[in-house]
Amino acid sequence: MNRIALAAALVAATSVASAQQGPKPEDEIQYRQSVMTVIGRAMGPMGAMAQGKAPYSAAVAQKNAALIDTLLTLPWNSFGPGTESAAPNKAAPAIWKEPARFKQSAEAAQKAVANLVAVSRSGDEGKFKAAFGEAGKACKSCHDDFRTKEDHR
Amino acid sequence: MNRIALAAALVAATSVASAQQGPKPEDEIQYRQSVMTVIGRAMGPMGAMAQGKAPYSAAVAQKNAALIDTLLTLPWNSFGPGTESAAPNKAAPAIWKEPARFKQSAEAAQKAVANLVAVSRSGDEGKFKAAFGEAGKACKSCHDDFRTKEDHR
Numbered sequence: 001m002n003r004i005a006l007a008a009a010l011v012a013a014t015s016v017a018s019a020q021q022g023p024k025p026e027d028e029i030q031y032r033q034s035v036m037t038v039i040g041r042a043m044g045p046m047g048a049m050a051q052g053k054a055p056y057s058a059a060v061a062q063k064n065a066a067l068i069d070t071l072l073t074l075p076w077n078s079f080g081p082g083t084e085s086a087a088p089n090k091a092a093p094a095i096w097k098e099p100a101r102f103k104q105s106a107e108a109a110q111k112a113v114a115n116l117v118a119v120s121r122s123g124d125e126g127k128f129k130a131a132f133g134e135a136g137k138a139c140k141s142c143h144d145d146f147r148t149k150e151d152h153r
Numbered sequence: 154m155n156r157i158a159l160a161a162a163l164v165a166a167t168s169v170a171s172a173q174q175g176p177k178p179e180d181e182i183q184y185r186q187s188v189m190t191v192i193g194r195a196m197g198p199m200g201a202m203a204q205g206k207a208p209y210s211a212a213v214a215q216k217n218a219a220l221i222d223t224l225l226t227l228p229w230n231s232f233g234p235g236t237e238s239a240a241p242n243k244a245a246p247a248i249w250k251e252p253a254r255f256k257q258s259a260e261a262a263q264k265a266v267a268n269l270v271a272v273s274r275s276g277d278e279g280k281f282k283a284a285f286g287e288a289g290k291a292c293k294s295c296h297d298d299f300r301t302k303e304d305h306r
Binding site: 035 | 183184187190194220223
């Protein structure tokens with residue numbers, strides 16, 4: 001291993017170890033929570049525009065919709081066995097009791113966000129607001145069914 | 154506000170409030186840590202390939218390099234005043250003492266990752282390994298200078 005590869009290995013050490021052994025349940029919880037935190041932040045500027053509290057910007061809509069679209073592909077494999085309670089989290093038991101319904105709900109959110117991406121590219125403010133509303137509704141529906149109000153272990 | 158907009162507003166409530174009032178320091182810390190957690194996970198599969206512990210896949214390289222490239226644009230505005238110690242975190246005092254050097258170091262990492270994206274698109278395994286090494290080195294350099302080993306408040 002040359003020095004550059006060694007430097008990279010040092011940076012990636014934890015993740016590489018995880019990739020080989022399978023991530024620890026607490027790391028899976030931290031990962032899916034992190035993805036959702038970044039998504040939540042990206043919702044902010046779009047929510048403000050949808051509510052007329054910030055002027056509409058097609059660039060802001062496009063950037064944040066695309067970011068959420070990418071991030072929404074990431075968390076679903078991190079709800080594996082043992083990740084129900086390895087660290088404080090809001091994942092509801094229904095995720096593991098009704099996996100098909102959870103998958104359907106997650107996919108509905110991804111579909112709504114894909115539509116938001118397409119609509120954001122059009123630059124039409126009215127269509128953006130409607131599509132953002134639908135995306136928010138899909139997010140909320142999944143949260144209502146599969147997220148607890150408070151952290152649990 | 155119609156029902157769809159209301160649903161969206163409910164989902165985005167926290168973020169919207171933050172966008173208006175400015176995010177709380179502890180939320181900024183959580184946000185930048187979340188971004189870094191998602192980046193760390195994306196480093197994993199590339200690190201395994203760079204070290205020959207996983208077979209090279211151009212698709213895996215492209216996907217993860219692009220994800221990190223996008224995420225690396227996000228955390229820098231979340232190192233504002235008051236975010237040094239509002240929650241346990243590893244941000245080093247040098248971030249605020251030497252902001253120009255921090256900016257330079259962060260930009261060097263972004264540049265190295267932009268190169269990794271370009272190289273990943275070429276599909277050349279050798280070039281990928283070299284570019285990943287350089288990116289890892291740039292990440293490590295910034296971490297060495299601006300990240301503490303343990304959480305502090």
